[in-house]
Amino acid sequence: MTKNAATGPLPRTGGDTGGDTEGVTEGDTRAERLAAGGAEAAGRRVRPAFRLLVAAWLRRRFWRTVLFLTGGLTVKGKLPKSGCVVVANHSSHADTAVLLATLGAARAPRVAAAADYWFRNRVRRLVCSVLAAAFPVRRHGGGYSDLQDIAGPMLRAGHAVVVFPEGTRGGGEGGDVGEFRRGAVELAVSNGVPVVPVALSGTARLLPKGGRLRPHAVRVRIGRPLTTPDADTARSAVLELLAECRPRxxxxRRRIARLALSWRGLGLVAAWSFTEALSWPLLPELALAVLCVAAPRAGLRLTVSAAVASVAGGLVALALYSGTSVELPQPLTTSRMHATAQKEIRLEGARAVRHQPASGIPYKVYAAEAGRAGVPAGAWVLRSTAARGQRIVGVGLVLTLIGVLSQRWRRFFPQYLIFVGVAFTALFALVISAWR
Structure with missing residues (x-):
């Protein structure tokens, strides 16, 4: 992933770019030079070297796998069949990884990166070159010359060269896309290749500026090559593409996600799991199925909270039923469940709770019968953690993964809630019918 300053040195005005009109006559317009260069490239059918194509394909597979695991990637559009300069909005270090996963390997994309940041030591230089297909560009003095000297031959060899014209990471998710510098357009025109606008949506949430990686879906829209490119036209094209790719x-889901990410959500899951081990009829997995999928970032802490609270509730139930006449209400349980749990505990002691995850008998039934049988508290906590806690953690992590992988379909969350409600109702009915 490259530093945002990949285009830092690109000039806004003339200077070493030759300005907007220097050396250009009426018969030698930008459009004509671009068309001539594109025709020449098409006639030669230039392609990057085979080893570079293989490396680009491997990078594409690698980053697509990473993005699949962190929320998914959707892409619309494709690059032209020739060298081109790709200009995109820039809001995250993840932008480079997304572009390498998105742009066709047939163009073997290369990315301009800040020389003073990504190439200042051997380790960074190696990582940046291998994983990000980057090449160094100075941010202060001579940057455009670097770009021409290094990227020019790449473009003529059929590569797609990625430049972030904003020159720094910004918001990038909407109308706050920064001003585009002219260097990328001048690079394309001087080498007779098209400028291709690309919009990236979701990367600022996937890897925020100054933040940590967190699951989020990413969308990419590749626009049509610009026939008469300039910095303002390129920026407008990117903004139009951004408007198209905002996720629905x-x-x-947003309201439930806010709850899941708050302390109230954590407390809700803990209270739900604790009381379920005593009397509450609905499994804590039901709460996790809603909250973890709505906000997978909170999945791990919600899952751990549910597991700890459930075992704690089982310990309290054990104490309440030990040598007392306490009878807490236990709806949606049957006498056959109690008889089976009582028999297993009489034969195996605390180890009997290992049957709970697969038997369909609620954890509170085992806790009550273990208390009546005088099972030692230490052994009960140990066995409950291995059985009940392990099941909650396993289910919670699976639900969190579902939340990560299904982010592109978040607009269907209400339908998902209906499905979860129907599925749990059917499961409860099936289990109670089997034990009646």
């Missing part, structure tokens, strides 16, 4: 979401 559900208001219900």
């Amino acid at each position: 979401d559900s208001r219900v």
Whole structure:
């Protein structure tokens, strides 16, 4: 992933770019030079070297796998069949990884990166070159010359060269895309290749500026090559593409996600799991199925909270039923469940709780019968953690993964809630019918 300053040195005015009109006559317009260069490239059918194509394909597979695991990637559009300069909005270090996963390997994309940041030591230089296909460009003095000297031959050899014209990471997710510098356009025109606008949506949430990596879906829109490119036209094209690729979401999911990410959500899951081990009829997995999928970032802490609270509730139930006449209400349980749990505990002691995850008998039934049988608290906590806690953690992590992988379909979250409700109702009915 390259530093945002990949285009830092690109000039806004003339200077070493030759300005907007220097050396250009009426018969030698930008459009004509671009068309001539494109025709020449098409006639030669230039392609990057085979080893570079293989490296680009491997990088593309690698980053696509990473993005699949962190929320998914959707792409619309493709690059022209010739060298080109790709200009994109820039809001995250993840932008480079997304572009390498998105742009066709047939163009073997290369990315301009800040020489003073990504190439200042051997380790960074190696990582940046291998994983990000980057080449160094000075941010202060001579940057455009670097770009021409290094990227020019790449463009003529059929590569796609990625430049972030904003020159720094910004918001990038909407109308706050910064001003585009002219260097990328001048590079394309001087080498007779097209400028291709690309919009990236979701990377600022996937890897925020100054933040940590967190699951989020990413969308990419590749626009049509610009026939008469300039910095303002390129920026407008990127903004139009951004408007197209904003993800659709559900208001219900957003509200539930805010709850899941708050301390109230954590407390809700803990209270739910604790009381379920005593009397509450609904499994804590039901709460996790809603909250973890709505906000997978909170999945791990919600899952751990549910597991700890459930075992704690089982310990309290054990104490309440030990040598007392306490009878807490236990709806949606049957006498056959109690008889089976009582028999297993009489034969195996605390080890009997290992049957709970697969038997369909609620954890509170085992806790009550273990208390009546005088099972030692230490052994009960140990066995409950291995059985009940392990199941909750396993289910919670699976639900969190589902939340990560299904982010592109967040607009269907209300339908998912209906499905979860119907599925749990059917499961409860099936289990109670089997034990009646």
